[in-house]
Amino acid sequence: MRTAIRFPWRLTLLITAVTAAPAPAQQTVAPPTRRAVVVDTVHGVAIADPYRWLEQQDAPETRAWIDAQNVHTGAVIGALPGREAIERRLSELLRVQTINIPLVRGGRYFLSKRAADQNLTVLYMRRSLNGPDEVLVDPHGWSADHTVSAGFWDVSHDGRLLAYGVRSGGEDEVRIFMMDIDTRRLVDSLPRARYGGFSFTRDKRGAYYARHTPAGPRVFFHAIGAAGDDRLVFGEGYGPDKLIGANLSLDRRYLRIAVYHGSSGRTELWIQDLDRGTPVTPIVRDIDARFSSAYADNRLFVWTDWNAPNSRVFSVDLRRPAREEWREIIPEGHAPIGGVSAVGGKLFVTYLDSVRSKVRIFDPEGRVLGEIALPAIGSTFGVSGDWDRAEAFYAFSSFAQPNTIYRYDTGTGAQEVWARLAVPVSNDPVEVRQVWYPSRDGTRVPMFVAHRRGLRLDGRNPTLLTGYGGFNLNQLPGFSARAAFWIENGGVYALANLRGGGEFGEAWHRAGMLERKQNGFDDFIAAAEWLIANRYTSPERLAISGGSNGGLLVGAAMTQRPALFRAVVCTNPLLDMVRYHRFLVAGYWVPEYGTADSAAHFPYLQAYSPYHRVRDGERYPAVLFVTGDADTRVDPLHARKMTARVQAATASGRPVLLRYHARGGHSGGRPLSASIGDLAEQMLFLFWQLGVSGPGAARSGR
Numbered sequence: 001m002r003t004a005i006r007f008p009w010r011l012t013l014l015i016t017a018v019t020a021a022p023a024p025a026q027q028t029v030a031p032p033t034r035r036a037v038v039v040d041t042v043h044g045v046a047i048a049d050p051y052r053w054l055e056q057q058d059a060p061e062t063r064a065w066i067d068a069q070n071v072h073t074g075a076v077i078g079a080l081p082g083r084e085a086i087e088r089r090l091s092e093l094l095r096v097q098t099i100n101i102p103l104v105r106g107g108r109y110f111l112s113k114r115a116a117d118q119n120l121t122v123l124y125m126r127r128s129l130n131g132p133d134e135v136l137v138d139p140h141g142w143s144a145d146h147t148v149s150a151g152f153w154d155v156s157h158d159g160r161l162l163a164y165g166v167r168s169g170g171e172d173e174v175r176i177f178m179m180d181i182d183t184r185r186l187v188d189s190l191p192r193a194r195y196g197g198f199s200f201t202r203d204k205r206g207a208y209y210a211r212h213t214p215a216g217p218r219v220f221f222h223a224i225g226a227a228g229d230d231r232l233v234f235g236e237g238y239g240p241d242k243l244i245g246a247n248l249s250l251d252r253r254y255l256r257i258a259v260y261h262g263s264s265g266r267t268e269l270w271i272q273d274l275d276r277g278t279p280v281t282p283i284v285r286d287i288d289a290r291f292s293s294a295y296a297d298n299r300l301f302v303w304t305d306w307n308a309p310n311s312r313v314f315s316v317d318l319r320r321p322a323r324e325e326w327r328e329i330i331p332e333g334h335a336p337i338g339g340v341s342a343v344g345g346k347l348f349v350t351y352l353d354s355v356r357s358k359v360r361i362f363d364p365e366g367r368v369l370g371e372i373a374l375p376a377i378g379s380t381f382g383v384s385g386d387w388d389r390a391e392a393f394y395a396f397s398s399f400a401q402p403n404t405i406y407r408y409d410t411g412t413g414a415q416e417v418w419a420r421l422a423v424p425v426s427n428d429p430v431e432v433r434q435v436w437y438p439s440r441d442g443t444r445v446p447m448f449v450a451h452r453r454g455l456r457l458d459g460r461n462p463t464l465l466t467g468y469g470g471f472n473l474n475q476l477p478g479f480s481a482r483a484a485f486w487i488e489n490g491g492v493y494a495l496a497n498l499r500g501g502g503e504f505g506e507a508w509h510r511a512g513m514l515e516r517k518q519n520g521f522d523d524f525i526a527a528a529e530w531l532i533a534n535r536y537t538s539p540e541r542l543a544i545s546g547g548s549n550g551g552l553l554v555g556a557a558m559t560q561r562p563a564l565f566r567a568v569v570c571t572n573p574l575l576d577m578v579r580y581h582r583f584l585v586a587g588y589w590v591p592e593y594g595t596a597d598s599a600a601h602f603p604y605l606q607a608y609s610p611y612h613r614v615r616d617g618e619r620y621p622a623v624l625f626v627t628g629d630a631d632t633r634v635d636p637l638h639a640r641k642m643t644a645r646v647q648a649a650t651a652s653g654r655p656v657l658l659r660y661h662a663r664g665g666h667s668g669g670r671p672l673s674a675s676i677g678d679l680a681e682q683m684l685f686l687f688w689q690l691g692v693s694g695p696g697a698a699r700s701g702r
Contacts, residue, residue: 030656031068033644034061040578043599047578047612050648054640055583057629062640069643069658073624076655077681080688087680092424093481094676099419101384101393101405102126103152106159110136110152119146119671123164125181129407136181137164146671147663154207156200157252161187163198163207169630170665172585176209178224188224194585194632196245201274202252208233210246210257217244219257234270234280241587248274249295250386254318255280256293256300263471264513264591265290265305265506271318283321290472290506296342296364296387301329303340303349308332310505313340313349315364329366336505338474343385343392344410348372350382352474355434355446355503359383359394370413376401379476383408393418397479399432399450423481429453430487432477437530439499440522443511446503447496447527448477449536450487462491462690463537465528469498469520470549471592472509482679489692492536496527498553514594515604521556528557528564540566543686547571547626548634548666555610555642562620567654567689569682571626572666575638577609578602583635611638614645619652622689624682628664636660654689 038052056062077083095116102111109126113133123137142148153163153176162181165174176190176198190198196210196217206223218235234257235244243260253275259268268285272278284291289306293316300316313330330337335351335358346369347362357380359372374380378398385392392408402421409415432450439445455461464486468475475497483493497503500512500520512520528544531537542565546554551573558568578596580586594601606612614620623646627639643658650656659681664670670678686692 030647031065031072033065033648035648042578042596042606043602045602045606047606049576049579049641051641051644054644055635055637057637065644066640066658066660070660073657073659076657077685077688080684082687083680083684086683086687087676090481090485090676090680090683093485094672094679096422096424098403098421099405101395103155103384104386104389104391105155105157108155108159110155110159110162112152114672119673120149121151123150123152123162125159136162136179136184139166142166145663146673147669149669153195153198154200155181156204157202157250158204161200161204163200165195167667167669168192169663170628170661170667170669171630171632172665172667173632178207188222190222196243197247199246199248199252199255201248208246208248208255210235210244212240212243214240216240217242217259219244219246219255233272240585241590243588250388251297254295256295258291258293259285262587262591263589264288265472265509266591267291269293269300269302271300271321273318281321283316284323292340294340294342294347299364301340301342301347301364302326303330303337305506309507310335311337313337313347313366315366329364330362336502338502339382341383341385341392342387343383344390345387346410348383348392350380352476352503355448355474355476355497357381357396357476372408372415375404377477379478385410397421399430399448399477399479399483402479421479423479423484425484431455434477435530437526439519439526441519443499443519443523445497445499445523445526447494447530449492449494449531450483451492451536452487452490455492455536457535459532459535459538460541461537462489462686462692463494463531463542464491464686465494465496465524465531465542465544466546466550467496467498467520467524467527467553468546468548468550469496469500469512469523469553471500472502472506474502482683485683489687491692492531494527494531494536496524498523498527500549513592514601517593517604518608521553521560521608524553524557525561525564528561532564539564541690543567543569543690545569545571545682547573549574551575551634551638552577552610556608556613558621558623559610559613560608562618565621567622567624567686569624569626569686570639570642572631572634572636573610573625573627573638573642574634575609575642576611577605578612580635580638583637585633586635611642611645614642614649616649617651618649620646620650620654620656621652622654622685623656624685625656625658626661626664626678626682627658628661630661630663630665630669633666657685 035050037050040047099113102109112121114121124133137150139150162179167174175192178188194212198209216239219233220230222230245258255272257270269283272280291304293300293302302314310332312332314326335353338350341348351358361369376398380396383394390411397403402423405419406415407418431453436444498520544554551570555575581595596602625639627636647656
């Protein structure tokens with residue numbers, strides 16, 4: 001597959017000073033880290049951990065070490081020329097007005113926007129589709145450093161009561177506030193916690209929500225404005241390795257509860273008819289499969305991979321939810337189902353066809369009505385709207401097209417652009433290919449490769465390879481300011497669709513989890529080898545990047561094949577896979593990775609655990625680890641320990657750096673200005689290591 005993308009090349013004269021010259025020698029010496037080896041015996045195997053003390057995040061010695069690492073990183077990268085030009089161009093790409101798909105309640109439109117000159121998203125209301133924006137919640141005055149943010153949680157059915165969350169830094173926990181929209185008066189709040197849904201009742205006197213407690217997730221009813229403990233509705237017996245989500249139907253008649261058994265995908269669905277006062281009743285709780293659903297009056301449309309790895313859709317009558325009453329209306333097809341929306345009396349089913357989004361339209365009985373005409377090969381994450389309204393919205397982006405929101409009439413099929421991300425990109429063409437390459441075991445794996453048209457395949461192009469490969473998540477061809485910036489400076493940007501993701505359904509996911517996790521790493525390494533063999537690049541000009549599970553990915557790649565890469569950017573990673581499950585919410589991921597507590601799981605976890613694969617005297621790539629205190633999902637101890645271990649072990653002389661943010665975390669939490677600075681630092685690091693001195697116009701024939 002080939003298509004044309006257009007990006008500007010206006011940075012040609014701005015970054016020519018960035019070269020592969022090393023920083024001054026005195027700046028490349030990392031601060032020393034104390035070794036204090038702790039030896040654990042796990043299933044008869046002695047496991048040495050020289051930096052266990054760095055797990056203690058708030059210990060004075062750890063804090064002093066973090067400060068020293070940040071000073072060191074600042075000194076090394078700060079000595080490099082060209083940062084201002086990079087930051088200026090990234091600001092042009094990212095300092096644009098953003099807007100999200102609106103939620104319609106009581107004829108009012110609720111949306112979040114960030115103006116080009118703002119750091120944070122502001123919550124607004126419009127009384128008509130294109131009416132003036134009325135500010136509901138503006139978080140800019142809440143913190144001097146703009147690290148406290150706000151987001152929508154629910155709006156009552158009549159559009160008069162708002163629930164919004166307040167997040168501090170990048171942590172997953174929020175406080176929920178309730179506001180009378182007409183008076184702008186706060187009427188209640190819930191304390192800081194990790195919530196799994198919040199819905200106002202029809203009469204607005206109460207709300208149902210799911211919250212994590214020390215014993216595990218629970219569903220509660222909260223009487224608005226009333227003192228006393230909230231009433232427990234559901235969840236007794238479920239431990240902290242489970243997640244629960246809860247919400248009400250649009251008419252607020254039904255309470256739907258989903259129980260997630262870790263990250264494996266196994267799901268329970270429960271329902272309660274609030275009008276009839278029935279008990280919480282299971283729809284499905286005994287099948288090891290993934291179940292998701294969408295409301296439509298008295299029905300749930302349920303899509304599941306039960307006996308269908310690419311998923312199928314059932315219609316469930318909530319008045320008779322027994323399994324023998326279910327009706328399969330959309331059978332499994334050759335392309336995986338990514339989601340189902342029930343809008344305007346129709347079903348909009350998003351498929352992944354060779355890692356490209358397609359949206360087909362069905363009636364409630366499963367008859368095909370047509371397809372949404374997407375503007376190009378790219379990504380959409382489903383149609384948003386209500387069952388009883390013909391007005392729908394969806395967002396679309398591609399490597400060529402920045403995020404665009406379309407308004408869609410479910411009755412006529414007419415659509416129009418409602419909002420477009422006005423990223424300043426020009427008309428110079430870029431070529432995108434979807435290539436297929438063999439992995440280590442012969443499995444064919446797809447990868448998107450994007451670069452300026454006319455690129456010379458001489459093995460000298462700076463290349464940035466990324467991927468994820470986990471948790472059934474898809475890596476689709478969407479717009480990225482980082483990719484646009486990289487490409488406009490003469491680079492090759494590659495996105496590999498690894499096993500462990502969901503690009504080809506549950507079978508593709510299961511081929512890269514538990515004892516098969518190494519398959520995803522092999523796929524990623526094979527992608528790098530393909531780029532080199534096809535003369536896009538060479539090991540000296542190849543960088544890799546990834547975050548979270550993608551951080552584990554690049555950590556595994558750099559420790560298994562260190563000579564294959566010149567530079568690594570590893571953000572919010574898991575890296576100690578022998579102890580990961582002991583910290584924060586990581587027990588939830590045991591179905592995906594396994595646990596060293598199991599004699600069956602331990603051997604493969606130890607075999608690929610990046611922290612334990614580091615070898616003294618190995619010539620490792622240059623590495624920039626990024627994490628922060630406010631990551632309450634993946635414990636930042638992984639990046640701390642790995643930084644110390646690689647700094648002590650490497651014999652390459654290349655820098656091993658840690659950028660540690662006090663307020664940064666897994667859920668963002670960085671204001672736009674700080675995010676631009678972070679990305680500029682990462683790009684400067686990669687430009688330095690890969691020898692990017694400009695767009696490379698001469699080599700590309702321009």
